Amino acid sequence: MPDFFAPCPRGLEALLRTDLESMGAQNVRAIEGGVHFTGDWTLCYRANLESRVASRILWRVKETRYRSEQDVYKAVFELQWQRWFDVGNTIRVNTTAIRCPLKSLEFITLLVKDAVCDRFRAHCNERPSVDTLEPDVRIHVFIEDDNLMLYLDTSGDALFKRGVRSHTNIAPIRENLAAGILRMTGWQPGTPLLDPMCGSGTFLIEAAQMSLNIQPGIARRFAFEKLKNFDAAKWKQMREQAIAAQLPVKPLEIYGSDLYGDALKTASRNLQEAGLAECVQLKQANVLEITPPAEQGTLVANLPYGERMGELDELAELYPKLGDALKKKFGGWTAYLFTADKAILKLMRLSPSKRIPLFNGPIECRLLEYKIVAGSNRK
Ligand SMILES: C[S@@+](CC[C@H](N)C(=O)[O-])C[C@H]1O[C@@H](n2cnc3c(N)ncnc32)[C@H](O)[C@@H]1O
Structure with a gap:
C-alpha cells in the first residue's frame, strides 16, 4: 500500500x-x-x-x-x-x-x-x-x-486553494487554517456563526461549505489526474457521489461584518464566485457597535494585526473596547479570537477560557476562547 x-x-x-x-x-x-x-x-x-x-x-x-x-x-x-x-x-x-x-x-x-x-x-x-x-x-x-x-x-496546487477564483484584501487567512480554526471552536453547522471582522470572507465561505456538505476540492483539479496510475472512472464516481450529497444552497445563520466597505465588497464577490451569496448575511459595521444576530452562537475573528507603530497603538486601544463590547452585548456567545499579538491577553480585560497554540505559516499565534457571561469574567 x-x-x-x-x-x-x-x-x-x-x-x-x-x-x-x-x-x-x-x-x-x-x-x-x-x-x-x-x-x-x-x-x-x-x-x-x-x-x-x-x-x-x-x-x-x-x-x-x-x-x-x-x-x-x-x-x-x-x-x-x-x-x-x-x-x-x-x-x-x-x-x-x-x-x-x-x-x-x-x-x-x-x-x-x-x-x-x-x-x-x-x-x-x-x-x-x-x-x-x-x-x-x-x-x-x-x-x-x-x-x-x-x-x-498528488495535489498540485496547495489544497487551501479551493479552485474558486478568490479576491483578497490585505490579510486573508488561508482556507485550511480558517477551516481548522472553525473546527477547533466546536461550531456546529446549523447554529449561528458571526465573523465581525470578516475581511475577504474566508471563515464565512468555509462555514457555508461545511453547512451544505460541499467538499473543499470539488471545484478544482489535482495532480493525481496526471499520474499514469490515475483511475479516471473511480475519480468520476467519487466526484459524482460528492455532488449528489451536497445540500441545496439556502440562507444560513452565518453572518459577516467588517468596518470597511472595500473588505465587504471583496467578501461579497468571493461568496458569489463560490455560489454561496445567498447563504451569508453581510453588513458594514464596527465590531464595537454591532448587536448579536442571535441570542447565542459562535463568534470567530482573525484580528487585525499591527506592523507599524501607529497600528499597534490603534490595536492597543481596540482590545479593551472589544472586551467591553463583547461582555456588554454578547452574553451567551462564545468568542474565538485568532491573533499573534500577546498584548491582547493583558489589554482585553477578559480572561480566555482556552488558549490554543496554532501557527499561521511560521508565525506563532493563539486561538483564544472567551465564554461570554454578561457582567462577569472581568479580571
Ligand atoms: C486580519 S483581517 C481579517 C481577514 C479575514 N479573516 C480574511 O480571511 O480575509 C482583519 C479585518 O478586520 C477589519 N477591521 C479592523 N478594525 C475593525 C473594526 N473596528 N470593526 C470591524 N472590522 C474591523 C479589517 O478591515 C480587516 O478586514
Missing part, C-alpha cells in the same frame, strides 16, 4: 489525524507539521477532495539514508519515474531540509531534477521540461539529518 504524508498548519495535526482515520487511513502517525499514513489510491483521492485542513497529499516514493550529493543523485536516478508520469509532463522540484549536512539546497534541487531527467533520457532519449510556475508534476525532497525522502505531490 502506498505511503503518504499530508502537511498541514502546525497545531492542526491532531485534527487532520482524526479526519484521515475516519476516511480509512492506516498506520496514521502525526508529527509536527503533518500526518503520515498509508492507504490505497481511493483514499488518496478522497483525502485530496475532502480534507479541509491538509495543505497537500504527498506520495512517498522513496526513503533512504544518504551521505553525499552522489548518494542523493543515485537514489533519485534509480527510481523508475517513467512508470509514474509521462516525459511530456512538466516538472518542478522543491527541497526542504532540517539539519542537512549538505552545503546547498539549491544544488540538491538541481541534482534531483537532473537525476529525474537522466532517468527519462536513459529510458526514452527524451527528458521532461521544467516549469516552476505551473508544473504538471511536483517532486518534493525532504531531508532530515542523513535521511532522504522523495515525494510525488
Whole structure:
C-alpha cells in the first residue's frame, strides 16, 4: 500500500489525524507539521477532495539514508519515474531540509531534477521540461539529518486553494487554517456563526461549505489526474457521489461584518464566485457597535494585526473596547479570537477560557476562547 504524508498548519495535526482515520487511513502517525499514513489510491483521492485542513497529499516514493550529493543523485536516478508520469509532463522540484549536512539546497534541487531527467533520457532519449510556475508534476525532497525522502505531490496546487477564483484584501487567512480554526471552536453547522471582522470572507465561505456538505476540492483539479496510475472512472464516481450529497444552497445563520466597505465588497464577490451569496448575511459595521444576530452562537475573528507603530497603538486601544463590547452585548456567545499579538491577553480585560497554540505559516499565534457571561469574567 502506498505511503503518504499530508502537511498541514502546525497545531492542526491532531485534527487532520482524526479526519484521515475516519476516511480509512492506516498506520496514521502525526508529527509536527503533518500526518503520515498509508492507504490505497481511493483514499488518496478522497483525502485530496475532502480534507479541509491538509495543505497537500504527498506520495512517498522513496526513503533512504544518504551521505553525499552522489548518494542523493543515485537514489533519485534509480527510481523508475517513467512508470509514474509521462516525459511530456512538466516538472518542478522543491527541497526542504532540517539539519542537512549538505552545503546547498539549491544544488540538491538541481541534482534531483537532473537525476529525474537522466532517468527519462536513459529510458526514452527524451527528458521532461521544467516549469516552476505551473508544473504538471511536483517532486518534493525532504531531508532530515542523513535521511532522504522523495515525494510525488498528488495535489498540485496547495489544497487551501479551493479552485474558486478568490479576491483578497490585505490579510486573508488561508482556507485550511480558517477551516481548522472553525473546527477547533466546536461550531456546529446549523447554529449561528458571526465573523465581525470578516475581511475577504474566508471563515464565512468555509462555514457555508461545511453547512451544505460541499467538499473543499470539488471545484478544482489535482495532480493525481496526471499520474499514469490515475483511475479516471473511480475519480468520476467519487466526484459524482460528492455532488449528489451536497445540500441545496439556502440562507444560513452565518453572518459577516467588517468596518470597511472595500473588505465587504471583496467578501461579497468571493461568496458569489463560490455560489454561496445567498447563504451569508453581510453588513458594514464596527465590531464595537454591532448587536448579536442571535441570542447565542459562535463568534470567530482573525484580528487585525499591527506592523507599524501607529497600528499597534490603534490595536492597543481596540482590545479593551472589544472586551467591553463583547461582555456588554454578547452574553451567551462564545468568542474565538485568532491573533499573534500577546498584548491582547493583558489589554482585553477578559480572561480566555482556552488558549490554543496554532501557527499561521511560521508565525506563532493563539486561538483564544472567551465564554461570554454578561457582567462577569472581568479580571
Ligand atoms: C486580519 S483581517 C481579517 C481577514 C479575514 N479573516 C480574511 O480571511 O480575509 C482583519 C479585518 O478586520 C477589519 N477591521 C479592523 N478594525 C475593525 C473594526 N473596528 N470593526 C470591524 N472590522 C474591523 C479589517 O478591515 C480587516 O478586514
